Amino acid sequence: MSLEVPKKLEREINRLVKNYPEKRSASLMVLHALQEEFGYISTEAEEWAAARLELKSINIHELVTFYPMLRQQDPGRTVVRVCRTLSCALAGSAKLHGHICKRLGLDADAPGLQRTKDGKYGVEYAECLASCGTGPVMMCNDDFYENVSNDGADEILKKYDE
């Protein structure tokens, strides 16, 4: 099965590829664009990207398996990433993570990304999100939130419930 890439996205990818003297350089940006469209990088998407950039599939696969932000499975419609590194940990990020997991019926102690059954949410820990002065911080997809209390998290998540 091959990937159906919308015309608009194809134009965007053509624009991105032109930004580099060598096509391979565009790999990460192309993968970001594909992930934004499809939610994750499927094997078909890997193959499509490899063909577009005149690479072997392994050249793309090795990136998808390396970079934490690239997903091989659907991580859920809203991905909540709670920073777990030192300053946020001191500010209570474990409590925040636990609270969010409890609210969504997920196991806070299970390793890796945890997805709700309805596919609405994926929750995981992230390494330092570079806002250590305003911990605990978290991201919901591309949106960034700082000084998040448990009540604050409830309010924030309401926005993504729909």
Add this chain to the structure above:
Amino acid sequence: MPKETKLVLKHADEAGYTNDIGCYLKHGGYRTLKKAFRLKPKKVKGAVVTPQEAIRREVLASGLRGRGGAGFSCGMKWNFVNRKSGKPIYLICNADESEPGTFKDRQIIYKDPHQLIEGMILSCYANDVKLAYIYIRGEFPEGAKILNHAINEAKANGFLGKGICGTKYNLEIHVHRGAGAYICGEETGLIESLEGKRPYPRIKPPYFPAALGLYMCPTIVNNVETLCNVRNVLAMGGNAYAALGTPNNTGTRIVSLSGNVKRPGYYEIEVGKATLGELIFHKNFGHGLHDGRKLQAIIPGGSSSKVFRAGEKFDIKSKDKRGEVVEQKLDLLDIPYDFDTLMKCGSMSGSSAIIVLDDSVDIIEVLGNLSDFYAHESCGQCTPCREGSLWMAKALKRMRSGQARKGDAGYLRHIAHNIQGRTVCAFGEACSWPVLSFVDKFRDDFEQRGAEDETRLAKRGAEATTR
């Protein structure tokens, strides 16, 4: 009285200051750029100095040191660039801010992106760069949008693209997003990532970016704050910039303060003009610890720097005004926050991120948290780091779950010693220095935890056999 001196963050937090080009121009933005493009070749002692050379000399004279972590002279870095290779020269802005504790570049990118763009154009012009990239970490999606918007605005105003400011100079800047890997902040790893590969750092020599960087061409990699400071150096003149701060530690620097302080935040100071103690306790900065708490430790320059234990004293040698070597006794809190003194005290200012730890925190828990970070972020290229970072994290996980052993301190030291100096890049040091310094300076905590757990487990074992 120690105070902030705002140069890079001069306008960022002013009420009404926005990140669009109109606001930037109103505040004198791109004036330095226009001035630079009006420079003409000059004759100095019979030799012709090009405008580009003049800019580079100014930056060297300013004493500006890299703000990313290594603190290497920016002017020297530029001087190392091979300009005779016949290959294009590239410039990359390292906006992969991800050293735990650091959150200064975020402020610049989100609040004053044009300052960075102007600094980049000046640096590119000075080094004959025609194509430049901003490598921004994947977790700053909004930042990438802001930068792209700023680039388009700069283009529309004739500061980027073809024939900049009416000259024959052309320059393109593109934003390249990372995808959540700390190792991409290491300059050769960053270059590999930008080439579309796994970000495995390259070995130096021979792969010094100044000679064999992006696409094996000469490449300059500078941090966001450094590039902003290039603009400030050229706006005020190299010597005036060098007059700020302290000798060999010139200019201003943004310090990120976090952890157990009343007022965490980012504070721009003249380098060396405030002490560690002032940054933590003074009302202009951190405002002290939470009520009733005592200082336990300070991580002075990002999580990779060696920790200081409260109450430490240092004997350091420095040169006085006449150039004579003098010995000095220094208390931890009296260390001036600069590049050189922190090095002399056995740590570093790194990315200028201070994490304060009070007596409420469990030191083993703190080291475990950091080791988890490094175990997650090791790229896996070099065996000592790939395996060792994980072993250390596992040992600490065991220690944190009530199964510490008396020998753990020695075990951790042993692993760390087998990593540092044995890897392609400085990540090996970055993951082993915290372990070595925490274990050495808090050895009693580690040994006590080991003894307690061993006694308890032995007792439980004995009870089980007699039952």
